[in-house]
Amino acid sequence: MKLYDMFPPGRICFVLFAGVLWIQSAWAEPIPAQEKQGAVSAFVVLKSADGKVIAVADQIQTVLGNQVHSRLTFHFLDGSIDDETSVFTQGRTYQLVSDHHIQKGPSFPKPLDVSIHVATGMVTSREMKDGKEKVETKHLDLPNDLVNGMTSLVVENFPKNCTELKVSYLAGGSKPRLVKLLTRPDGEDRFRVGGASRLSKKYRVHVEIGGVSGVIAPLVGKQPPDIAMWVTAGDVPTFLKMKGPFYEEGPIWTTEQAAPAWPGAEK
Secondary structure (H helix, E strand, O other): OOOOOOOOOOEOOOOOOOOOEEOHHHOOOOOEOOOOOOOEEEEEEEEOOOOOEEEEEEEEEEEEOOEEEEEEEEEEOOOOEEEEEEEEEEOOEEEEEEEEEEEEOOOOOOOEEEEEEOOOOEEEEEEEEOOEEEEEEEEOOOOOOEOOOOOOHHHHOOOOOOOOEEEEEEEEOOOOEEEEEEEEEEEEEEEEEOOEEEEEEEEEEEEEOOHHHHHHOOOOOOOOOOEEEEEEOOOOOOEEEEEEOOOOOOOOEEEEEEOOOOOOOOO
16 A cells, blocks of 8 residues: 655655554554464555556565564566565554665656664665765654554454544655554445455545644645555455555555466466
């Protein structure tokens, strides 16, 4: 899942995130780790607004003790790359340890290369200027509900009877800034698997910029559009689909779980 920053030249891009703040009952810490993570190897496709596949991604996740390493890499048909690697711990709650996100190629108007180390609060951005790499490192007081680069656990672990969840997200780039992501249930939808109908839960994610910028953003057309996410309904919610932009003022793209297609299988 991706989001973007409304504060040029930085921007945010988020891939299917986890860790949330439970608004109900004033829960003031990341979401409880209700669904423990294990090893994963999966495929994801990215589609344009007209339904054409524009990228294919590999998702690889490994677990060592209580630490989870997750990487999601989109390979675009035009040669572009969106590559994000995150490390987080899972105990009573999920906690982000580090995140490294890269975007480059024709599909992205501005390249992105941002690294976050939560324990030290160090945020490093890299960009090319006049043929030379410019590296800038800043220290920020990062909250413990930061969700950058974490997979779809935010909706997979949405607490029952909870009406909304709010988390922190660091908008990357040369001017990093914290924003809030407000997630709310948004009804149910039907989907089909092999001709059989299944039920999904839908969620809507709203970006809260905050401060004076947050008041001005909607007035000047800079308020990011809401992002939609779907998970399977049932005892073990699993990410199905996300619909939203990957970068500032970018097109609306759809990310979906994919299954292998075997040549000749339709015969």
